[in-house]
Amino acid sequence: MNSNHNPNQSRIRRTVAAVLIAAALVVGVGVFLVARCLSFDEDGAHVIDRYGVLAQESQQDTQQPAADEPDGQPEDEPEDEPEEAYSRMIVLAADEAAQQAERVSALAQRGALDTVIVDIKDADGALRLAVDTGELDDAEQLVDGDADALAAAIAGWRDAGIHVIGRIYCLHDAQATRRNSDLAIQFERGGTWFDYDNTRWLDPTNGDAVDYLCDIAASAVEAGCGELLLADFTFPPRGHLDRADFDRDPDDQASVLLDALEEIRRAADGVPVSLTADTLSGLTELSVNGAEDGIPAGDTAALLAAAERLFVPADGADSARELLDAARAEEWTLVPLLTDGDAWLSFEGAAALDGAGDAEAALDLAENRLDE
Numbered sequence: 001m002n003s004n005h006n007p008n009q010s011r012i013r014r015t016v017a018a019v020l021i022a023a024a025l026v027v028g029v030g031v032f033l034v035a036r037c038l039s040f041d042e043d044g045a046h047v048i049d050r051y052g053v054l055a056q057e058s059q060q061d062t063q064q065p066a067a068d069e070p071d072g073q074p075e076d077e078p079e080d081e082p083e084e085a086y087s088r089m090i091v092l093a094a095d096e097a098a099q100q101a102e103r104v105s106a107l108a109q110r111g112a113l114d115t116v117i118v119d120i121k122d123a124d125g126a127l128r129l130a131v132d133t134g135e136l137d138d139a140e141q142l143v144d145g146d147a148d149a150l151a152a153a154i155a156g157w158r159d160a161g162i163h164v165i166g167r168i169y170c171l172h173d174a175q176a177t178r179r180n181s182d183l184a185i186q187f188e189r190g191g192t193w194f195d196y197d198n199t200r201w202l203d204p205t206n207g208d209a210v211d212y213l214c215d216i217a218a219s220a221v222e223a224g225c226g227e228l229l230l231a232d233f234t235f236p237p238r239g240h241l242d243r244a245d246f247d248r249d250p251d252d253q254a255s256v257l258l259d260a261l262e263e264i265r266r267a268a269d270g271v272p273v274s275l276t277a278d279t280l281s282g283l284t285e286l287s288v289n290g291a292e293d294g295i296p297a298g299d300t301a302a303l304l305a306a307a308e309r310l311f312v313p314a315d316g317a318d319s320a321r322e323l324l325d326a327a328r329a330e331e332w333t334l335v336p337l338l339t340d341g342d343a344w345l346s347f348e349g350a351a352a353l354d355g356a357g358d359a360e361a362a363l364d365l366a367e368n369r370l371d372e
Contacts, residue, residue: 089115089165089335089352090366094128095145096359101153103363108162112366116157117229117352118150120166120220125175129223133215135180135208142175151223158224166225167276170213171202172232183209185236188245195239204235206247210260214267221268228264229274229311233257235287235295242293252298253286261306272308276337280312280323301330309333311352317343320351341365 090113092100097118107113119128126144129151133139157164177184177192177200185193185203192200202209217228235241235253250256265273277283283304286297304310310332314320320336320343327334337352338344341361344353345368355362 087350088113088366088369089117089350090362091117091167091337091352091354091356092359092362093356094119094122094150098146098149098153100359100363101149101156104153105157105160105162107363107366107370108157108160110370112369113162115163115165115352117165117167118154119169119356120225121168121170121173121216123169123172123232125169125173125177127175127216129219131216131219133212135183135212135215136176137179142179154224158226163227164225165227165229165274166217166220166223167229167231168213168216168220169231170233171204171209172199172236173202174199176212177202182206183212186245188243193239193244195236197238201236203247204256204260205250209247210263213260214264217264217268217271217273221271225271227272227274227308228268229276230261230264231276233261233275234277234282235290237282237287237289239289240293241287241290241295250295252296253290254298254300254303257286258303258306261303273306274309274311275304275307276311278313280310280326280334283310283312304330304332309335311335311337313337313339313354314343316340317347320347324349345369 090104092104097104097116104113104116121127122144125142127139127142128145128147130143130147131139136142154164154166173184181192183202183206184200187193194200202212204210220228234257235250261273265271275283284300285291286300287295291297310327312323312334314323314336316338317340320338323336324334335350335352336347337354338347339354341353344351345365353362353365355365
């Protein structure tokens with residue numbers, strides 16, 4: 001019995017020893033592997049990936065917010081007011097603008113101005129650029145001044161990053177109506193209608209007359225104008241409109257003008273179209289005389305809303321601020337057209353200086369901005 005007992009005990013001891021050794025090996029290997037996957041610093045243990053790089057992204061994601069950020073969100077930085085695009089504008093007569101083209105570019109490069117407003121069709125109906133139109137025979141005879149020089153100036157300003165606004169005196173037109181009377185408002189008893197100043201007007205209800213304006217707009221954009229400014233864009237303010245015979249009976253003034261504005265915008269390939277008048281009421285009330293003679297003003301708000309901006313003359317800074325207050329109340333974008341150079345120099349915000357009467361003096365004022 002003793003001889004059998006001793007071998008059995010030996011086998012049991014060897015088995016237990018083997019199990020203990022194996023367990024020790026497993027524990028040792030496990031400890032070694034875990035140690036390879038952890039990094040220890042003053043903040044505790046951090047997992048290391050198989051390339052030996054700390055999982056910093058996870059650590060950053062779980063990082064506690066700073067004491068001055070109680071919600072875990074950084075405090076919003078106060079945003080600076082965006083600078084108003086094209087805020088320093090100057091109106092120049094076409095011929096003088098062409099002659100002063102290089103000086104305008106130099107002043108713009110130095111930051112004295114960023115926009116030039118120049119006539120493409122003036123208040124008498126004369127064209128300042130060559131216009132390709134089928135509505136008039138020999139339309140080139142309506143061109144007054146050096147159209148090539150103005151076209152070159154506009155193209156140069158555009159390439160230099162200067163915003164060019166082409167002003168078009170639209171419906172008051174003594175030139176085109178003389179050359180093609182079919183475009184003009186007619187008397188109900190025959191013949192061309194005249195206002196109290198003995199001048200003719202294009203018929204805003206006449207599709208051919210609107211096409212003529214569209215041709216002018218397209219030519220201005222092709223030359224490099226980045227915006228159009230429509231002046232005299234109204235029914236005649238003086239004269240017996242109750243004696244006028246329109247191409248089609250207008251329901252109201254605003255709807256006729258809005259249709260024409262949209263036609264002009266399409267012809268100009270979507271370039272922004274703005275409006276101007278001698279007074280703000282000239283825009284908001286349209287032709288009071290026309291309304292008295294049976295053509296209601298209509299929805300002028302819709303017409304003004306369709307315009308990119310409204311340009312209205314102001315004789316000083318106080319007048320300009322009053323105009324801006326009135327425009328903000330209606331959510332219009334208005335630009336004061338200042339005749340006072342000192343007011344233009346000191347005015348905060350977008351403003352245009354009317355330098356059409358003396359381009360050199362206006363550019364001298366613009367240069368003074370750089371010295372102040």
